[in-house]
Amino acid sequence: MSPSVLLGAVEQGLLYSLVALGLYLSYRTLDIADLTTDGTFTLGMACSAVLTVRGDPAAGLLLALGAGALAGGITALLQTKLGVQPILAGIVTMTGLYSVNLMVMGGRSNLNLLREETVFTAAETFFGPWGKLLMAGAAALAAGVLLLLFLRTQLGLSIRATGDNREMVASSIDPALTTTVGLCAANALVGLSGGLLAQYQKFADMSLGTGMVVIGLASLIIGEVVTGRRGVGHGITAAILGAVIYRIIIAAALVANVGAQNFKLVSAVIVAAAISYPTILEKLRFWKRRREAAKHG
Helix, strand or coil: CCCCHHHHHHHHHHHHHHHHHHHHHHHHHCCCCCCCCCHHHHHHHHHHHHHHHHCCCHHHHHHCCCHHHHHHHHHHHHHHHCCCCCHHHHHHHHHHHHHHHHHCCCCCCCCCCCCCCCCCHHHHHHHHHHHHHHHHHHHHHHHHHHHHHCCCCHHHHHHHHHHHCCHHCCCCCHHHHHHHHHHHHHHHHHHHHHHHHHHHCCCEHHHHHHHHHHHHHHHHHHHHHHHCCCCCCHHHHHHHHHHHHHHHHHHHHHHHHCCHHHHHHEEEEEEEEHHHHHHHHHHHHHHHHHHHHHHHC
């Protein structure tokens, strides 16, 4: 793998890590499988791309962040006020966002930003060839630090308690409020990730959000295999590190000349291996203990 390919994989991994951070908040902390992620990612791309074309990429990122939070709020409303099951609530919002995303992009399925000024081209102007990496790293670091600080606040601790045992804390904490805040923050991160990626690759496409929740979970689990699950700090580090490792694996598959028709299959195998790794490892340990017990028996 050439240095340029590796650098690009790391840059993309850092940008996608915001999705993994969002899923860490919704899936690991709140214990909600939020399928809104696929639609929110595309919504962030669409908002960012539209304002970038109008000459304001920074405002595009802010809009991506706010639109993502709004999408998460809608999913939370369906769950907490209308009694819709979490998975179904995410599916409903994700389905509705498809039409919303098309409207945001003016009825087009993709939007080209090749001639537009983005936050990444601005970074390259100041920092040269390392501008994209520094921008992506700064975004991932800022998101990780802010999420860590947030989860250590009183509200953040309440969100963590809600995910641990929603029924038990209902007497002292409003689960509807913590769920809403958590899903808004998680989808805000996902929307910002989509907005950054649109400006990084200089185009937005309606299909790029498909399967994002699975990719984000795979990234999170890959990172947890490396760092372990020993607290909030390790979880946030796992999300960022896992996303980078995942993109490097994908880049390696591309370098190995995996045909375009097989790329989805390779991605599915990577995701399945990452998700099933903890179970496989536990079974291997069990079989090892069983063999040792048989030898001493």
